[in-house]
Amino acid sequence: MTEQRVHRRLAAILAADVVGYSALMERAEEATYAEFERLKRELIGPCLSRHEGRLIKTTGDGALAEFASPLAAMRCAMEMQDHLASGSSPLRLRLGLNIGDVIVGQDGDLYGDGTNIAVRLEGIADPGGILISEKVYNEVEGKLDAGFEDRGEQQLKNISKPVRAYAVRAGPCSELSERISPAPPLPDKPSIADPAFTVSAWIARSGQTKSKFLIEGLRKAGLPE
Numbered sequence: 001m002t003e004q005r006v007h008r009r010l011a012a013i014l015a016a017d018v019v020g021y022s023a024l025m026e027r028a029e030e031a032t033y034a035e036f037e038r039l040k041r042e043l044i045g046p047c048l049s050r051h052e053g054r055l056i057k058t059t060g061d062g063a064l065a066e067f068a069s070p071l072a073a074m075r076c077a078m079e080m081q082d083h084l085a086s087g088s089s090p091l092r093l094r095l096g097l098n099i100g101d102v103i104v105g106q107d108g109d110l111y112g113d114g115t116n117i118a119v120r121l122e123g124i125a126d127p128g129g130i131l132i133s134e135k136v137y138n139e140v141e142g143k144l145d146a147g148f149e150d151r152g153e154q155q156l157k158n159i160s161k162p163v164r165a166y167a168v169r170a171g172p173c174s175e176l177s178e179r180i181s182p183a184p185p186l187p188d189k190p191s192i193a194d195p196a197f198t199v200s201a202w203i204a205r206s207g208q209t210k211s212k213f214l215i216e217g218l219r220k221a222g223l224p225e
Contacts (some may be wrong), residue, residue: 013118021061096122120156134164
């Protein structure tokens with residue numbers, strides 16, 4: 001009996017998952033289900049098509065896709081997150097990206113560490129964020145209007161070797177860092193953990209011009225209002 005040959009290929013994998021899906025379903029089951037179905041139909045599907053991605057499968061609260069190019073996968077991921085950040089959808093996604101050699105199943109599904117790492121990275125990504133492996137970082141760094149935050153070696157579930165991960169910061173976030181850095185230091189150098197250290201206090205004491213852009217950036221940095 002002839003042994004069936006295992007088909008493999010190199011692929012960039014994008015894993016997506018809805019943040020807090022179970023809690024959202026508990027509060028508003030039908031509305032949450034309908035909204036995610038709409039996002040799959042109006043955002044995820046068209047975005048994959050524009051960037052030549054292939055939808056591998058969807059789950060109740062997530063999706064898995066492959067791309068021939070890590071750059072295309074990154075552009076698709078950034079487009080989806082930008083759309084959600086500027087839109088009115090109550091849903092947010094976590095995205096994880098990896099490049100790896102994968103096994104192609106007869107059903108078109110992909111198997112192996114290449115896929116598993118993308119899924120694990122998605123699981124520890126920031127809400128509304130993108131977390132990529134070092135392999136993806138090496139391919140896309142300098143080719144996109146994005147900055148990257150080194151998250152160090154991550155020990156991922158059921159992955160034997162640690163994986164170095166990078167959080168993606170879109171262009172405006174990089175611009176925000178440049179705007180904030182020249183600000184004069186605060187006299188007593190308070191910590192953002194100090195309850196008295198708020199967005200309004202930072203602006204007042206640093207002499208910065210109060211703007212929607214600055215306020216939103218400081219909120220994202222973890223400062224209370």
